Amino acid sequence: MKTQEFLETLKEHQGKSLLFEYAPNLLVGANYHITEVKHVTIDSVDCGAGVDAWKETIIQLWEDPNELGKTEFMSASKAIGILSKVGSMKPYVADADVRIEYSNANFHAAQLYVNDYEIRNGNIIIKLASQPTDCKAKETCGVAEPVGAASEAGGCAPGSGCC
Incomplete structure (x- = not known):
C-alpha cells in the first residue's frame, strides 16, 4: 500500500x-x-x-x-x-x-x-x-524460475556473470 x-x-x-x-x-x-x-x-x-x-x-x-x-x-x-x-x-x-x-x-x-x-x-x-527476497536479475543471470536458494539456481554461481 x-x-x-x-x-x-x-x-x-x-x-x-x-x-x-x-x-x-x-x-x-x-x-x-x-x-x-x-x-x-x-x-x-x-x-x-x-x-x-x-x-x-x-x-x-x-x-x-x-x-x-x-x-x-x-x-x-x-x-x-x-x-x-x-x-x-x-x-x-x-x-x-x-x-x-x-x-x-x-x-x-x-x-x-x-x-x-x-x-x-x-x-x-x-x-x-x-x-520474500528474490533475484531481480533473473534474465541477466539465466535464472529460469524462482527457486528457494541462489545456490540451488545454479545461475548465480561464481563465474556465472551474476554474483
Missing part, C-alpha cells in the same frame, strides 16, 4: 480503533506506540548490475512493557494526529510504499508491508505481510 492510500484509509476510519495483524490471527498488543517514522530512499544495485531507486515510509511500532494488559487500542484518529505532525515536519512521498516495523518477544524485528485492511467490530485491522 502506498503512503497516501494508508493515510487516507486511516482518515476515513478515524472513529475506529487501529489494530495491526503482523501474522495470521496475531495482533500487535494494545500497548503499542508509534515510536518513529522513517522517510527512506533506497538506491540499489542488484546482482546483475541493474540499478534501481525507490522511496518507502516506515512506521515503527513498539509495545510498552509498562502497559502490559492494556486492552484499549490506539484510535485511527490519534494515529492520524501523530502521522500528520510528522508529515508537517518532514513531508511524505505520497507514492512511497508504507511498511510497519515491528517486533516482540516471540516475533523477530521485521519491516512488514501493509497488505490489506479489514473493518471488524468497530476496528480497522491493518493486515501486514512479509515479502
Whole structure:
C-alpha cells in the first residue's frame, strides 16, 4: 500500500480503533506506540548490475512493557494526529510504499508491508505481510524460475556473470 492510500484509509476510519495483524490471527498488543517514522530512499544495485531507486515510509511500532494488559487500542484518529505532525515536519512521498516495523518477544524485528485492511467490530485491522527476497536479475543471470536458494539456481554461481 502506498503512503497516501494508508493515510487516507486511516482518515476515513478515524472513529475506529487501529489494530495491526503482523501474522495470521496475531495482533500487535494494545500497548503499542508509534515510536518513529522513517522517510527512506533506497538506491540499489542488484546482482546483475541493474540499478534501481525507490522511496518507502516506515512506521515503527513498539509495545510498552509498562502497559502490559492494556486492552484499549490506539484510535485511527490519534494515529492520524501523530502521522500528520510528522508529515508537517518532514513531508511524505505520497507514492512511497508504507511498511510497519515491528517486533516482540516471540516475533523477530521485521519491516512488514501493509497488505490489506479489514473493518471488524468497530476496528480497522491493518493486515501486514512479509515479502520474500528474490533475484531481480533473473534474465541477466539465466535464472529460469524462482527457486528457494541462489545456490540451488545454479545461475548465480561464481563465474556465472551474476554474483
